[in-house]
Structure formats: C-alpha cells, structure tokens
Amino acid sequence: MDVRFMEIRSHGRAVACCRRSCGTNPHQPAGASPRPTICTYTGVGVNSNKIIALFSAFLFLIAASCACSRDTATDQPNTQIRYDLLNTVITISIYDDADDKVFGDVFDKIAEIEGAMSVTRPDSEISQAAAMAGKSPVALSDETYFVVKEALDITVKSGGAFNLAIGPLVKLWGINTDSPRVPDRAEIEQIKELIDYNAVTLSDSDKSVYLELAGMSIDLGAIAKGYAGDAAAEIVRSHGIKHAILDLGGNVVAIGGRPDGSDWRIGVRNPIIGESGYIGVLTVKDKAAVTSGVYERYFESGGHYYHHIFDGKTGYPADAGLLSVTIVSDSSTEADMLSTVAFLLGVGDGIVFLNDYENAEAIFITDDLEIFLTPGIKDSFTITDDRFSLAT
Ligand code: ADP
Ligand code: MG
Numbered sequence: 001m002d003v004r005f006m007e008i009r010s011h012g013r014a015v016a017c018c019r020r021s022c023g024t025n026p027h028q029p030a031g032a033s034p035r036p037t038i039c040t041y042t043g044v045g046v047n048s049n050k051i052i053a054l055f056s057a058f059l060f061l062i063a064a065s066c067a068c069s070r071d072t073a074t075d076q077p078n079t080q081i082r083y084d085l086l087n088t089v090i091t092i093s094i095y096d097d098a099d100d101k102v103f104g105d106v107f108d109k110i111a112e113i114e115g116a117m118s119v120t121r122p123d124s125e126i127s128q129a130a131a132m133a134g135k136s137p138v139a140l141s142d143e144t145y146f147v148v149k150e151a152l153d154i155t156v157k158s159g160g161a162f163n164l165a166i167g168p169l170v171k172l173w174g175i176n177t178d179s180p181r182v183p184d185r186a187e188i189e190q191i192k193e194l195i196d197y198n199a200v201t202l203s204d205s206d207k208s209v210y211l212e213l214a215g216m217s218i219d220l221g222a223i224a225k226g227y228a229g230d231a232a233a234e235i236v237r238s239h240g241i242k243h244a245i246l247d248l249g250g251n252v253v254a255i256g257g258r259p260d261g262s263d264w265r266i267g268v269r270n271p272i273i274g275e276s277g278y279i280g281v282l283t284v285k286d287k288a289a290v291t292s293g294v295y296e297r298y299f300e301s302g303g304h305y306y307h308h309i310f311d312g313k314t315g316y317p318a319d320a321g322l323l324s325v326t327i328v329s330d331s332s333t334e335a336d337m338l339s340t341v342a343f344l345l346g347v348g349d350g351i352v353f354l355n356d357y358e359n360a361e362a363i364f365i366t367d368d369l370e371i372f373l374t375p376g377i378k379d380s381f382t383i384t385d386d387r388f389s390l391a392t
Helices: 048-058 101-117 125-131 142-157 167-173 185-195 224-238 332-354 375-380
Strands: 005-010 013-018 021-024 037-040 061-063 079-085 088-094 200-203 208-211 244-248 251-255 264-269 278-284 288-293 298-301 304-307 322-329 361-366 370-373 381-383
Touching: 079 101, 088 101, 088 224, 101 125, 101 142, 101 224, 125 208, 142 200, 142 208, 142 224, 142 332, 167 185, 224 244, 224 251, 224 288, 224 332, 251 264, 251 332, 264 288, 264 322, 278 322, 278 361, 278 375, 288 332, 322 332, 332 361, 361 375, 370 375, 375 381
Parallel strands: none
Antiparallel strands: 005 013, 021 037, 061 264, 079 088, 088 244, 200 208, 244 251, 251 288, 264 278, 278 381, 288 322, 298 304, 322 361, 361 370
8 A cells, every 4th residue: 555654744843744644633723833734544554664664763662563563453543643842753643533633632732831841942931930040939830830849849859869950950061952062060060059959949829939049940851741641641531542652752651552452562762872773562551651761862072972861969961870761650740750760860779769659660771781670560571682681
C-alpha cells in the first residue's frame, strides 16, 4: 500500500507525519494560530518500517507496539497525531475508535500548560515570577501552583539534588539554547547564590510564589512534561478511550494495555551518546514510564560531553555514574521528578530515595553499561542489547 508522508503544522513548526487521510482540525477557530491537523489511518497494511524510522528519530522511549512487535494489524493505532509543544515532539496514538475532538482537547491542554509553565516564553507565569524576583510575590494559577509546590517538595526531600530554583544555572550554560557553552568557574560560583531554593517562598493562601533575590528563576523542565502527560491522559480517558500511548518526548503514558489485552511493549532508549534505538523492552499496562538521560540534550566542547541535568552543588552537569534512569509509576508527574532525582543521586542513594515511593520502579543504566533494577520491575524488563548486562 502506498504510504504518503506529509508534514503537519502545529504551533508554528513542521512535524513529520505519516498518514492515509488528513484534514484540518475542525476545532480551529477562524484566524487562530496554526492548530494540529488530524491525521487518521486504518492501520491495515501500513508500512510499519517507515513509521519506525520516524519514531526512532524523535522518541527516546519507543512504543514497542510499533518498534518491536509488528506482527498484527492491531499493532497499528487507529488514529495518531503529533504536536510540537513543550520543546519536544508529542505523539498521541489511540487504538480505539475516537472522536477527533480528543486531539483538539489534548492540544489545548498541553498548550495551556506550556503557556503557563515555560521558562522560555516571556509571558508565562514562571517568567513573571522571575521578572518579579526580589520585588514581590506573583499569584499563580491552581495548576502552576500545584506543580511548583510538587517541585519544591521534592527539592527539599532530595536535599536540593532536584532543585526547582536551578534556572539561573541552566541559563548560564545555555543548554536549552542553540549556543550552549562551558562557563568560567567564577561565573558558576557567582550564580550559586541565585539557585538557593531556601529563597523560594510559597503561600498556600493566595497560591503565590516569591523569589527573594533579583535574578532568581524557577525551572520546571524536569516536571512539566510529566504533569502534561497526566493531564493529557485524563482527557484521553474522559473520552472513553481504553487503549492509547501518549509519548511526550520520551515521557510515555500507557493507557490500558494493547487492544488484544496484552501489555504494551515499550523500548527503553539506548542511552549511549551518538547511538540510537533501544536496549531493552519494558512491558506495562496503565503506567507512566519516564527517562532522564545524558543523551537527551547535550553539547560537546574540548572533547567532553556536557548534558542538561545539573548538580547545583558543583554547578556542572551531574556525574553520578549514570547514562540514564527510567522510572515506571502510576503518575507521570511523579515519574518525571523521580527520574531526574535518581539520575542526580546515582544508583545507591537513588534506590534508597525511591524506597519511599512504593508505586515507583526504576531502571538505572550506568556508564559502564550495567543495569540495576528495583525488585518490582524485574519481571517486566528484558535486555535486548547484549553489550548491556544486569548487575548481580
Ligand atoms: P528531560 O527534560 O530531558 O526529559 P529531565 O526530566 O531530567 O529531562 O529534566 C531536565 C531539565 O530539568 C533540564 O533541561 C533543566 O531544565 C532542568 N534541570 C536541570 N538540572 C536540574 C536539577 N538539578 N533539578 C531540577 N531541574 C533541573
Ligand atoms: Mg524529569
């Protein structure tokens, strides 16, 4: 069957999509900014190799219903769409008959979250809080306050390993820009007082946040995608959908299981910088699976790779001996925070920290390619790349 590839435009940037039939989102108001195109296909006879190629280019966790097992037509979603939001490619794959409205609703919700929580958008609530740092508290929406409070809780609980006030350090390195650089030690030392989370005050009474020192800023990069995954899943479920995979740039939320009742098979991304593909398969139902890894955003300078998760104590990218950590949990928000914390803490302290989260399981991949699993995940993870081995 002829498979045509086309671009869909969403949020101003072109995103590749493969589809049989596409139409403009019927929910787009006249004159509104570009909205997602609804792309549908039946899945029968679709050339899945081409789909895999597209997936592999974008995703860090791969829905193995496409990547690993493509023996039946039921492995193809009924409907699939990609959005370019939250600085990543978001793929929603629905395996039931679905009203197209679900895609408009999910898009609106994630766009709202981005609008409120983005560090890069000057009009976001988080940017307003930064603009008022050292001057006055800023009242937040209920959702943003909830996420900021979760982020502050885990910051305190992890002793500042996770640090919601890391913003100035992230900006200093320019890691989320086109021109990242290694700062001088003096610059790093200077910025350290601005990443002190004790200078962040929340007030439950008016849901406000106050950053005490001018120059401080909150960064929700390690939690916002996770929160968006939970919010998107709630919408998808509210439309009566029982089988779906939501992939927010490597933050995967699996809704139900596969249409035949079996578990979803999710590829765990090969974390070696410069390589691609997956190194193991995770089987899940109704779970979120989120990875933090060195490969996700990095740059090379003077023969060293510098990645995007920073140790606030040193001011440099974290070096706890890990290439990646994947957390499997009931909550995508929790999984997102915990994957970052565990990556920062390393295997030993990370496993101890996770003991307090009874629904969270972890896959740690060390930089000498050893894999450590928490006990609850041992039966649901299989290594597929024999350069990696299970730690004994
Ligand atoms: P990704 O966003 O690539 O999925 P993470 O969830 O681990 O990976 O989040 C990394 C992002 O979190 C960084 O890009 C940065 O914005 C922010 N960040 C970096 N270091 C820290 C830290 N120590 N604590 C909290 N957030 C951090
Ligand atoms: Mg995270």
